[in-house]
Amino acid sequence: HKDLVGLEDLTAAEITHVLDTASAFKDVGTREIKKVPALRGQTMVNFFVEASTRTRVSFELAAHRLSADVINMTASTSSLTKGETLKDTALNLQALHADIIVLRHSSAGASKFLAERLDASVINAGDGAHEHPTQALLDTFTIREKLGRIEGIHVAIIGDILFSRVARSNIHALLKLGARVTLVGPSTLVPHEFEQMGVKVTHDLDSVLPDADVVNLLRIQHERQRKEYFPSLGEYTSLFGLTKQRAERLKPEALIMHPGPINRGVEIDSELADCSRSVILDQVTNGLAVRMAVLYLCAGTNPKRG
Ligand code: CP
Numbered sequence: 001h002k003d004l005v006g007l008e009d010l011t012a013a014e015i016t017h018v019l020d021t022a023s024a025f026k027d028v029g030t031r032e033i034k035k036v037p038a039l040r041g042q043t044m045v046n047f048f049v050e051a052s053t054r055t056r057v058s059f060e061l062a063a064h065r066l067s068a069d070v071i072n073m074t075a076s077t078s079s080l081t082k083g084e085t086l087k088d089t090a091l092n093l094q095a096l097h098a099d100i101i102v103l104r105h106s107s108a109g110a111s112k113f114l115a116e117r118l119d120a121s122v123i124n125a126g127d128g129a130h131e132h133p134t135q136a137l138l139d140t141f142t143i144r145e146k147l148g149r150i151e152g153i154h155v156a157i158i159g160d161i162l163f164s165r166v167a168r169s170n171i172h173a174l175l176k177l178g179a180r181v182t183l184v185g186p187s188t189l190v191p192h193e194f195e196q197m198g199v200k201v202t203h204d205l206d207s208v209l210p211d212a213d214v215v216n217l218l219r220i221q222h223e224r225q226r227k228e229y230f231p232s233l234g235e236y237t238s239l240f241g242l243t244k245q246r247a248e249r250l251k252p253e254a255l256i257m258h259p260g261p262i263n264r265g266v267e268i269d270s271e272l273a274d275c276s277r278s279v280i281l282d283q284v285t286n287g288l289a290v291r292m293a294v295l296y297l298c299a300g301t302n303p304k305r306g
Helices: 012-025 054-065 086-095 110-115 133-147 165-176 192-197 205-211 233-240 280-299
Strands: 043-048 069-074 100-105 121-127 154-158 180-184 200-202 214-217 255-257
Touching: 012 133, 012 165, 012 280, 043 054, 043 086, 054 069, 054 100, 054 121, 054 133, 054 280, 086 100, 086 110, 100 110, 100 280, 110 121, 121 133, 121 280, 133 165, 133 214, 133 255, 133 280, 154 165, 154 205, 165 180, 165 192, 180 205, 192 200, 200 205, 255 280
Parallel strands: 043 069, 043 100, 100 121, 154 180, 154 214, 180 200, 214 255
Antiparallel strands: none
């Protein structure tokens, strides 16, 4: 595929191929291997209409490791502020010979919209509450790396599921790869309709923890929520926060994951975020190899860019 707009339409074999390619790339960027020439001569535009630390920087680093040229662009300093449309903006970037556009946007479907209209590869770096495919790929990569497999693993995704693109992409990836998924959170943020996707839904975190191999804690996305969906922070932490007391219910080998940014003391106790079972920074590190794999597999084989 020239683009990566989501995981919903990928097969298990395609997802596994990305993870295997990422494994092969994981050494690049170490002191021994600085760079590979895979995308030499190609230009990637990192176009972030929403804020980002991890995704933006790791895409930039990934492109550098593959020897591509990189341009970073934010909405606030672009001519979007003068009323230029997203499509016109992207067509202009392509006219400047951009081969890859990495897009983060607040509207669901923004990446697909551009992918269908451009010859350049379009990579979704998060579109509204829809999908964040590279986050889910780096999450599944980390689970596979730490636990040796995905099939049969029980993953509890906890928190704000309704507004979470990370949750949606994780659900697609994990189910395709044979994991069991339980969604946990307040009924307003984790409605039973999600069960149609093939996951379990519960509002009782304590009952899930002893059986989970992985707990993936999501940030409460104040920027996407209307107040009526959300309990007070204190109420949320008392019911759904991973406190030290609650963590005692976990299996000793269970992984603690979080896509970041963390609200310390809200969805996770600060010490737990830094404890030996936490793989939160491993996820970030793995994001580099996963994004190298995605750029390589999409742009490296894009027939429209020769
Ligand atoms: N997990 C994630 O997407 O983080 P950023 O918003 O910092 O990129």
